Amino acid sequence: MSATITVDVTSAVPPYEQIRVQVASLIAAGALPAGTQLPTVRDLAADLGVAVGTVVRAYRELEASGRVVSRRRTGTVVAPGATRGDAAVHAAVAALVAAARRGGVPDEDVLTLVRGALLGGPGA
Secondary structure: OHHHOOOOOOOOOOHHHHHHHHHHHHHHOOOOOOOOEOOOHHHHHHHHOOOHHHHHHHHHHHHHOOOEEEEOOOEEEEOOOOOOOOHHHHHHHHHHHHHHHHOOOOHHHHHHHHHHHHOOOOOO
């Protein structure tokens, strides 16, 4: 999993928040289904080059939002029911991403378009 998670130390967004958002996004997209074991705090911190406390905070916030469950001995796993939304929404998102990639639209521009639509832009 850590290969798909990155931390930009030059970003104004704190590293724990970058980790939290990326893990939550992977869960929402179904890339991390319920029951998937997340890397240990120490392993992910080492992979990303951040302090252990940074990953602990990200995992705690993910747990508080109901996306993961942490237990001694078993580690942190994606919680049952953590993937939200129905199949039609997931299919529409996948189609949007595929169309954007075919069209060469940068990921950040796709996110900006979606945020605009959520805020009530044209067609919303």
